[in-house]
Amino acid sequence: MDEEAVVKFVETYLKKKGFKQAELAFHEEIQQQNNSNNAVNIHSDPDLSTLLHSLSQPEDSPARYQDEYSKLRTWAYSSLDLYKHELLRVLYPVFVHCYMDIVAKGHIQDARNFFNSFHEDHDTMHSRDLQKLEGVLSPYHLEEMEFAHTLRQSKVNIKICQYSEELMMQYLRKSKSTIILGIVNEHINFQVSPGQPISISDDPDAVTLIGSSQDAANQINKKEIHWGLLEDSLEERFEKTGVFLSDSEKTEGETKEGDMDENKKRSMDGGKQASIKKSKKDKAASATAKAVRLEANTVPAAPRVKPELPLPVMQAEVEQSILEDLRNRVQLSSATLPSVSFYTFINTHNSLNCSSISHDGSLVAGGFSDSSLKVWDMAKLGQQAGNSILQDENDAAPSEHVSGPNSGKRSYTLFQGHSGPVHSASFSPLGDFVLSSSADTTVRLWSTELNANLVCYKGHNYPVWDVQFSPMGHYFASASHDRTARIWSVDRIQPLRIMAGHLSDVDCVQWHANCNYIATGSSDKTVRLWDVQSGECVRIFIGHRSMILSLAMSPDGRYMASGDEDGTIMMWDLSSGRCISPLMGHHSCVWSLAFSRESSLLASGSADCTVKLWDVTTSTKPAKKEENKSGNTHRMRLLKTLPTKSTPVSTLRFSRRNLLFAAGALSKSQ
Structure with missing residues (x-):
């Protein structure tokens, strides 16, 4: 029985039957192979000896959690820069579930030591969650604390490229990290994209908590919604009247021109130059306003929908007040910022x-x-x-x-x-x-x-x-x-x-x-x-x-x-x-x-x-x-x-x- 067959056998049982059953089945299989002609000398193979030594440790040993996470952390930080930022995403959910598993087994002091040893790696991105996690100090807290219960019942969605995932799984198999493999299978869902990593690390949804059923969320998001505006609203009626901001702008422009004419009469020399500058400024402002309106008109109009709730009747004086506000509304854009x-x-x-x-x-x-x-x-x-x-x-x-x-x-x-x-x-x-x-x-x-x-x-x-x-x-x-x-x-x-x-x-x-x-x-x-x-x-x-x-x-x-x-x-x-x-x-x-x-x-x-x-x-x-x-x-x-x-x-x-x-x-x- 070669090394690869042994590792695959262990992984399969870890996924399907849990650690105890996998360990027993593993030793039964080794015994059968030793009795056959194709038996392999376990003690002559250092890798298999390490695997057997790991499996022989108690299942609830906090030292195994500490050892496997420490090795994973060292490996991730020493990876190539091209893939490092994706591989490091796995560390946080693994850290969280290792800590909670140690707490669940009742090793509170060992859990505190584990937390204190590695939490600084995640303080920048997850400081508030770590403050809550630090308060989980007993198996009772895991069941009663809302934050801990949500983490235990949910999966974490991690975006990763295909090659990064292959590197990760290859490392876990070769290092015999059975505990980490179990956490990855149970609590992490990889969203694998083909090819090389896309960007460095600014994607906010690269690591997200997706709940117990991502499929249910996807089904909900397929429902049809009517996102349009209410039909026969005041805004719609205002738009149909053809009265736009340009009318008020025109009125303001006429007032300004009248003021400029008066200034011209009062001042023959300096007044002419000031008026010309002001006129150019008004024309530039008018051109900017037209550009804003053209930009707004390129956006397709929102569909109109009927209200599902009976809406109150608006009083006439209130309608007039709102229409007055609409007439005097300033059109904002990247070129025209608000006061x-x-x-x-x-x-x-x-x-x-x-x-x-x-x-x-x-x-x-x-x-x-x-x-x-x-x-x-x-x-x-x-x-x-x-x-x-x-x-x-x-x-x-x-x-x-x-x-x-x-x-x-x-x-x-x-x-x-x-x-x-x-x-x-x-x-x-x-x-x-x-x-x-x-x-x-x-x-x-x-x-x-x-x-x-x-x-x-x-x-x-x-x-x-x-x-x-x-x-x-x-x-x-x-x-x-x-x-x-x-x-x-x-x-x-x-x-x-x-x-x-x-x-x-x-x-x-x-x-x-x-x-x-x-x-x-x-x-x-x-x-x-x-x-x-x-x-x-x-x-x-x-x-x-x-x-x-x-x-x-x-x-x-x-x-x-x-x-x-x-x-x-x-x-x-x-x-x-x-x-x-x-x-x-x-x-x-x-x-x-x-x-x-x-x-x-x-x-x-x-x-x-x-x-x-x-x-x-x-x-x-x-x-x-x-x-x-x-x-x-x-x-x-x-x-x-x-x-x-x-x-x-x-x-x-x-x-x-x-x-x-x-x-x-x-x-x-x-």
Whole structure:
């Protein structure tokens, strides 16, 4: 019996019957071969002697885990640079499962020694997961801790080229790493691509947790969804009237020309030159605006769909207000970036948990750890404090302590009713209502006109992390620690739908533009899209390496953006469920995302005290053939980074006129 036959025999039994049975069967086979004429002298073959010595060690020996992982690590780091980055991807899931296997066998001190010896290799990419893993200190934790249980029940998807996989398996066979082979077979799924490695290491979905059934996720993503915009909407009616921004631009241009004529009459010499320069500048601006409109017109129009939920009737004066905003909307593009109005909270003493801005920027809300919700009216605040509200940063600063002629009066409206920290707030489209969610498991509806609590919604069993009004109002969605999202209407105290399926907390929720779908981001590192009418999951988006903290839907209904705890943003195509482009640039948690009104730009706000503007139009164009061949799918273009002095950005919102509002609490520790 040759060496290769022995190794294949061991591998087969490890896969099918487990270590104990494989060991017994192996010794029976050796005994039979020794009794035959073709028996091989085991002790004369050093490789077979090593294999037998390894198999003779106790199955639950922590030393075998330490030895096999250490050898795999040394081999991977000494590999050729061309393949090293792919081979190193295998180390993290192997490290995790080796540690948990040692804990499961009850060798707690040996598990701690193993963790301390090798965890530094993975701190850069997986620091938060390692902090959770370090808390797994007994077999009981493996069953009861959500994080550990998810890892044990799920597989890890690893992208690797065919040659790298062959190198890996060849090494494991030759080194007799039976424990590592078992972990690879049970917990790792290789996505093998033909040929050589494609890129170095910036692919965010190179290593992903895929859950217990990747086939089920693939089947879900084949479901048909109607991602288009609502038919007979105000935007559609506005477009059919043929009234565009160019009309207002023309009016402004005529006013400017009139002013220029007046200046010419007042000044004969210098005035002529200034007017000529101004005229050239106006013509250049007009040409840029035309180019922007042509670029927007090249994008095919979104299909129109019917609403699946009965929508509220909009009042006539509200329609007029929205139409007025549409007429005065500024067309944004990579050449025309938005103006930004930043509201800074000061004197919050680190108690601000969330913030929200109304659609027109006139109201700013903050949720606090003392269970209170506070709403600032920016118009009244400006009248009371004059210019003194511009205290820190270069932007308006809603504050609990405003100096001015009326500083003795409270500068905000205080809403009290929750019995736990307020984690989220959301204004209705008209700003007449605001929702708040709390650790007390409830959602409350407040009237900004009556300054009173109207309804308390009870249904979740654990803290509610997020709540969001639908684009049309009346309906809202909530996300909770109980792993569910729920759909509500303001006139009913019980939820209309319950969306269950995430493996961990649902941390954020966002409505689709047509109100027929909601998206949920979870600590299980996935985003799901749900049909509001049926309550079914119609898409699962896999690719993030940490918990999802923010979501945004493009106003044209085509795309979704998601931001995670590590600072990564991913752009998704809703129709196919595929990631279009990962956005790399932030160095900390991405707390807020917002699309411009024509879906040409994406704004992201982060704990790294920056707002970044991304070019969506360029990123979503089909890649050229040459780029596809080279494997270059990173087409996302960062247009501009707007740093604050020392304020993490917690909230972003584009108004209907495309003015970007942002808010955050001043952090003196920065």
